[in-house]
Amino acid sequence: xxxxxVRRIIGMVPLVxxxxxxxxxxVYALPGDPVRAIAGPTTEISPAxxxxxxxxxxxxxPLLVQYWYYVTGxxxxxxxxxxxxxxxxxxxxxxxxVTLQLGATAWAMMALLGVGLGTLAAMHxxxxxDWAVLGLTTVIVGIPYFVVAYVLQIVVGVQLGxxxxxGVREGWPASxxxxxxxxxxxxxxxxxxxTRASIIENRYAxxxxxxxxxxxxxxxxxxxxxxxxxxxxVVSVLGLSLGFLLGGAILVEGIFxxxxxGYTLFxxxxxxxxxxxxxxxxxxxxxxxxxNLIVDVVCGLLDPRIRLVRDA
Amino acid sequence: xxxxxxxxxxxxxxxxxxxxxxxPLRHRxxxxxxxxxxxxxxxxxxxxxxxxxxxxxxxxxxxxxxxDLANSRGGPTSGHPFGFDIQGCDLYANVxxxxxPSVFIGLAVTAGTVIIAVVLGCAAAYFGGLVDSAVSxxxxxxxxxxxxxxxxxxxxxxxxxxxxxxxxxxxxxFWPYTTRLMRSAALATVSxxxxxAARGVGASPWRVIxxxxxxxxxxxxxxxxxxxxxxxxTAESALTFLGVGLRQPxxxxxxxxxxxxxxxxxxxxxxxxxxxxxxxxxLAFVLLGDALRDVFDPRLQ
Numbered sequence: 285x286x287x288x289x290v291r292r293i294i295g296m297v298p299l300v301x302x303x304x305x306x307x308x309x310x311v312y313a314l315p316g317d318p319v320r321a322i323a324g325p326t327t328e329i330s331p332a333x334x335x336x337x338x339x340x341x342x343x344x345x346p347l348l349v350q351y352w353y354y355v356t357g358x359x360x361x362x363x364x365x366x367x368x369x370x371x372x373x374x375x376x377x378x379x380x381x382v383t384l385q386l387g388a389t390a391w392a393m394m395a396l397l398g399v400g401l402g403t404l405a406a407m408h409x410x411x412x413x414d415w416a417v418l419g420l421t422t423v424i425v426g427i428p429y430f431v432v433a434y435v436l437q438i439v440v441g442v443q444l445g446x447x448x449x450x451g452v453r454e455g456w457p458a459s460x461x462x463x464x465x466x467x468x469x470x471x472x473x474x475x476x477x478x479t480r481a482s483i484i485e486n487r488y489a490x491x492x493x494x495x496x497x498x499x500x501x502x503x504x505x506x507x508x509x510x511x512x513x514x515x516x517x518v519v520s521v522l523g524l525s526l527g528f529l530l531g532g533a534i535l536v537e538g539i540f541x542x543x544x545x546g547y548t549l550f551x552x553x554x555x556x557x558x559x560x561x562x563x564x565x566x567x568x569x570x571x572x573x574x575x576n577l578i579v580d581v582v583c584g585l586l587d588p589r590i591r592l593v594r595d596a
Numbered sequence: 597x598x599x600x601x602x603x604x605x606x607x608x609x610x611x612x613x614x615x616x617x618x619x620p621l622r623h624r625x626x627x628x629x630x631x632x633x634x635x636x637x638x639x640x641x642x643x644x645x646x647x648x649x650x651x652x653x654x655x656x657x658x659x660x661x662x663x664d665l666a667n668s669r670g671g672p673t674s675g676h677p678f679g680f681d682i683q684g685c686d687l688y689a690n691v692x693x694x695x696x697p698s699v700f701i702g703l704a705v706t707a708g709t710v711i712i713a714v715v716l717g718c719a720a721a722y723f724g725g726l727v728d729s730a731v732s733x734x735x736x737x738x739x740x741x742x743x744x745x746x747x748x749x750x751x752x753x754x755x756x757x758x759x760x761x762x763x764x765x766x767x768x769x770f771w772p773y774t775t776r777l778m779r780s781a782a783l784a785t786v787s788x789x790x791x792x793a794a795r796g797v798g799a800s801p802w803r804v805i806x807x808x809x810x811x812x813x814x815x816x817x818x819x820x821x822x823x824x825x826x827x828x829x830t831a832e833s834a835l836t837f838l839g840v841g842l843r844q845p846x847x848x849x850x851x852x853x854x855x856x857x858x859x860x861x862x863x864x865x866x867x868x869x870x871x872x873x874x875x876x877x878x879l880a881f882v883l884l885g886d887a888l889r890d891v892f893d894p895r896l897q
Contacts, residue, residue: 299736299737302737303737306746306749307746307749310749310750310752310753311749311753422879422882422883422886423879425823425826425827425882426826426875426878426879426882426883427875427878427879428830428833428834428871428874428875428878429830429834430833430834430837430853431853431871431874431875434853434867434871435871438864438867527742528742530742530745531742531743531744531745532744534744534745534748534838535744535834535837535838538838549745549748550838553748553749553752553839553840554839556752561749561752565745565749568742568745569742569745572742
C-alpha cells in the first residue's frame with residue numbers, strides 16, 4: 285500500500301509540472317501591461333517607478349526563469365504576491381474554509397440524493413419510481429446548472445425570501461443551502477444511474493443466491509449484500525466528483541457571491557490579477573490530485589477484489 | 597500516472613456473455629415516440645439555427661439590432677412578446693438569433709471530439725506500444741486537473757473570442773473523454789478473432805481499422821453524441837456567462853444571460869427567455885441522445 289502511494293506520487297510529478305507550467309505560461313501571455321495593473325489605472329508611471337516595479341516582480345526575466353521562481357516559491361509554501369500587494373497565501377487562507385464548507389455540504393447532499401435515488405430506482409426496476417428517477421435525472425442533465433442557480437436565487441432567495449440569495453453573512457447552513465443544492469445537482473444524475481446499474485447487476489450475483497438459499501429476508505439481502513457490494517464503483521465516482529465540485533464552485537460561488545476559492549479565482553480573472561489566478565489554479569490542481577489518490581486508496585480498502593496494480 | 601484506472605474496478609457490464617447479447621441493431625425499433633418527440637424538437641432547433649430570419653419576424657420586429665434605448669428593459673408588449681433587453685432591442689428576435697452560435701458550437705465541438713476520438717482511439721488500440729502510451733499519457737494530463745479551471749485560464753488569455761475559438765478550446769479540453777471511450781471499445785475489438793484473422797491474412801492496418809475495428813467499436817461513442825451536444829451547448833453558455841466565452845456584438849444566449857446578470861432582480865424576463873430557449877434546446881438533444889443510446893448500446897439500459 286505504501287509502495288503504491290509512493291509510486292503514484294512520483295507519477296504525479298510530471299503532471300504537476302506540466303499543469304502548473306501551462307497555467308503559468310497562459311497567465312504570462314495575458315494581454316495588458318502588468319506594470320500598469322500594479323500601479324493602478326490612474327497613476328502617472330515615471331520611468332523610475334516602472335523600473336522599480338519591473339525589478340520587484342521580476343517582469344524582465346524570461347518565462348522559464350519566472351516559472352522557476354514561482355515553482356521554488358510554491359515548494360516553500362509561498363504562492364507569491366498579487367498585483368495589489370496582498371500575499372496570495374492570505375487570500376487562500378481566507379477562502380478555503382468557505383469552499384470546504386460549501387463543498388462538503390454539496391458533496392453530502394449529492395451522495396445522499398444520488399445513492400438514494402439510484403437505490404430506489406433499482407429496487408423498483410421497471411415500475412413508476414424507476415421511471416420517475418430516470419425522468420428526473422434526465423431533466424437535471426438537460427437544464428444548465430447555472431440556470432438552475434439563477435432560478436433558485438430569484439425564486440427562493442429573492443421572491444420567497446426563504447434563504448439568503450447571496451453572500452455568507454448568515455453562516456452555515458442557511459447561506460450555504462442554495463449554492464450547495466446547485467453544486468450537488470452536477471453529480472446527482474450520474475451517481476443515481478451508476479448506483480442503479482450497479483445494484484441491478486449485483487442482484488444476479490452468486491452471493492445473492494447464497495444469501496437467499498440461507499433464508500435471509502429480501503430486505504437484509506438488499507441492505508447487507510447487494511447495496512454494500514454495489515457501492516464500490518459509486519465510492520470511486522463520489523471521490524472523483526470532488527474534483528468536479530471544485531470546478532463547478534467557480535460558477536456557483538460566482539453567482540451566489542460565496543467568498544471561496546472559486547469566487548477568488550473568478551474575480552482574479554476579471555481583474556486580470558495573474559498571481560491570484562496562478563496561485564488558486566495551482567492549489568486546485570494539487571487538491572484534485574490528492575483527492576484522486578485518496579479515492580484509489582479508499583476503494584482498495586473497501587473491496588479486496590480491487591488490486592492496486594503493480595506497474596502504476 | 598493519475599487518471600489511468602490503476603485499480604481494476606468491477607464494472608457493471610463485465611458479465612455480458614453471448615447468451616445475453618443484444619438484439620441486432622436492425623431489429624430494434626427506432627421510430628418510437630421516445631426518439632421521435634425530441635427528434636422533432638431538435639429538427640426545429642436546427643432549422644431555427646440555420647434560418648433565424650424565418651422565425652425572428654413573426655411578431656413584426658425581426659431585426660435583432662434595431663434598438664431603441666427608450667425601450668430599455670421594457671416588459672412584453674404587443675409585437676414584442678418577450679419585451680426588450682437592456683439596449684432596448686427586441687428580446688424575441690435576439691433570442692431567436694442566439695440559437696445559431698450555441699448550436700454551431702455544440703455540433704462543431706462534438707464533431708471535433710468524435711473525429712479525434714476515432715483517429716487517436718483506434719490508433720492507440722490497434723498499434724499499442726508507443727502510440728498507445730503517447731495518447732494515454734496525454735489524456736492523463738487532461739484528466740489531471742479540473743476542466744473548467746483550465747478552460748477559464750486559457751480563454752481569459754485570448755482577446756478575440758469568436759465561435760471558432762471557443763469551439764477550439766472546448767475541443768481541446770473534451771477530446772480525452774470521447775477518446776478514452778473509443779480507445780477502450782476499440783481495444784476490446786482488436787483482440788477479437790475476426791480482427792486477428794484479418795491481420796493474419798495480411799490486410800493493411802488502414803483496412804483492418806476501417807473495415808473491422810471501427811464499425812464494431814463505434815457504438816459507445818455514437819451513443820453519447822446527443823448528450824455530448826447538449827453538454828457542450830451548456831459548457832459554452834456557462835463560459836460565456838462567466839465572461840470568458842463569446843462576447844458582444846455576437847448574439848448568443850450566454851451573452852444575453854451575462855448582461856442580464858445585474859438586472860435580474862428588477863427584470864427577470866431578461867434572464868427567463870434566453871434560459872428557457874437554452875434549456876429546451878439542451879434538453880431536446882439530451883433526451884434524443886438518451887433514446888438513441890438505448891437503441892445503439894442496449895447494454896447500458
